[in-house]
Amino acid sequence: MKPRLARALLLLAMLASTVLLAACHRDESAPWRLTNVTGHMPDLDFKLTDDKGKAVTGADYRGKVVLLYFGYTHCPDVCPLTLAQLHVVMQRLGPLADDARILFVSVDPARDTPDVMHAYVNAFDPRAVGLSGEPRAIEALSKRYRSAYTREADKSDGQYEVSHSSAIYLFDREGKARLLSTPANPQDDLVHDLHLLLGLGAKP
Amino acid sequence: MNLRCLPLLLSGLLLAGGAIASDADHVKASQAWIRVMPGSLPAGGYVTLENHGAQAVNLRSVSSETYAEVMLHKSNTEGGMGRMEMVDSLSIPAHGKAMLSPGGYHLMLMKATKPVKVGDKVKLSLRFADGSTLLTDFDARPANTVDGNDTMDHQGH
Numbered sequence: 001m002k003p004r005l006a007r008a009l010l011l012l013a014m015l016a017s018t019v020l021l022a023a024c025h026r027d028e029s030a031p032w033r034l035t036n037v038t039g040h041m042p043d044l045d046f047k048l049t050d051d052k053g054k055a056v057t058g059a060d061y062r063g064k065v066v067l068l069y070f071g072y073t074h075c076p077d078v079c080p081l082t083l084a085q086l087h088v089v090m091q092r093l094g095p096l097a098d099d100a101r102i103l104f105v106s107v108d109p110a111r112d113t114p115d116v117m118h119a120y121v122n123a124f125d126p127r128a129v130g131l132s133g134e135p136r137a138i139e140a141l142s143k144r145y146r147s148a149y150t151r152e153a154d155k156s157d158g159q160y161e162v163s164h165s166s167a168i169y170l171f172d173r174e175g176k177a178r179l180l181s182t183p184a185n186p187q188d189d190l191v192h193d194l195h196l197l198l199g200l201g202a203k204p
Numbered sequence: 205m206n207l208r209c210l211p212l213l214l215s216g217l218l219l220a221g222g223a224i225a226s227d228a229d230h231v232k233a234s235q236a237w238i239r240v241m242p243g244s245l246p247a248g249g250y251v252t253l254e255n256h257g258a259q260a261v262n263l264r265s266v267s268s269e270t271y272a273e274v275m276l277h278k279s280n281t282e283g284g285m286g287r288m289e290m291v292d293s294l295s296i297p298a299h300g301k302a303m304l305s306p307g308g309y310h311l312m313l314m315k316a317t318k319p320v321k322v323g324d325k326v327k328l329s330l331r332f333a334d335g336s337t338l339l340t341d342f343d344a345r346p347a348n349t350v351d352g353n354d355t356m357d358h359q360g361h
Contacts, residue, residue, distance in 0.1 A: 071286075073241075076248040076313075077279045078286040080239055081306040084348040119242035123347035148285065159314070166286040183281050183307070 033189035041177035051118035051130035072108035228336035230257030249311030262333035272315035
């Protein structure tokens with residue numbers, strides 16, 4: 001290759017990367033404050049049982065903005081804290097929150113029957129839905145969003161803890177994965193982004 | 205009422221429903237509350253402990269007539285995973301404080317001997333490494349309470 005051509009190609013490559021960088025930059029200045037996962041995660045899809053004992057799929061929540069969170073009812077600290085914080089977020093959204101659903105998916109289906117889940121989610125927020133089901137179906141949903149959970153060793157009395165991912169996945173009304181919220185994100189950011197997300201595709 | 209009750213009553217009045225020290229006079233408990241969960245699910249217990257003494261004290265164990273089992277735990281959400289660890293003791297530095305609060309150190313209260321309702325006061329006995337104990341009233345609060353200072357929705361005064 002002639003040196004001049006090589007230099008031109010290098011320049012072109014540099015230019016291209018500059019353009020790419022600029023594109024990334026523009027993306028960063030998008031209105032979202034949480035981590036934008038649009039296009040990087042699959043649409044909301046599952047086959048589970050809700051806290052009223054009804055078989056449900058991801059399609060049943062189209063038209064609603066969904067906050068997906070994995071946990072279990074025997075979790076005494078982190079899960080109640082997260083759900084209590086989400087309740088405050090829903091209150092801050094006011095009437096808009098009626099178009100949002102908190103889907104609390106159990107990673108402990110052996111203990112989390114629909115009855116237990118029903119009492120549990122309703123202690124937090126009327127817009128929270130408890131989902132449980134076949135262990136394989138829960139595993140599939142968890143894997144779909146690269147979430148993880150591990151049942152820890154039983155204690156002497158047969159009780160056990162389940163370690164689980166602490167992220168909250170946000171889906172738009174069409175079931176598209178849009179944002180990821182972690183415990184490190186300020187509550188204001190979640191409220192801010194939910195306002196925007198609820199504004200997308202809203203029926204007048 | 206016999207006279208032996210008087211100091212207890214007085215300290216109770218002075219602390220206005222807060223902690224009643226039995227042995228551990230140098231440790232003061234405040235913002236003590238329990239997150240009431242439905243059914244027989246385990247509940248979290250939270251408290252702020254202030255040590256007015258010149259020596260560090262160690263919280264070793266907690267017991268209650270209301271819960272057959274109480275454990276000291278610590279939550280950890282590092283690396284995106286929520287985990288719980290058992291903790292043997294919690295040190296409260298001299299002239300300092302230690303907080304048991306949501307998302308961190310907490311008490312795991314299990315096997316309630318009777319139903320605990322929102323608004324109840326539940327007595328928990330905190331035992332320290334030096335053998336002293338602190339009998340503390342914990343306020344039973346709704347499941348969706350965010351923290352001990354949360355007066356927004358439910359705990360209006």
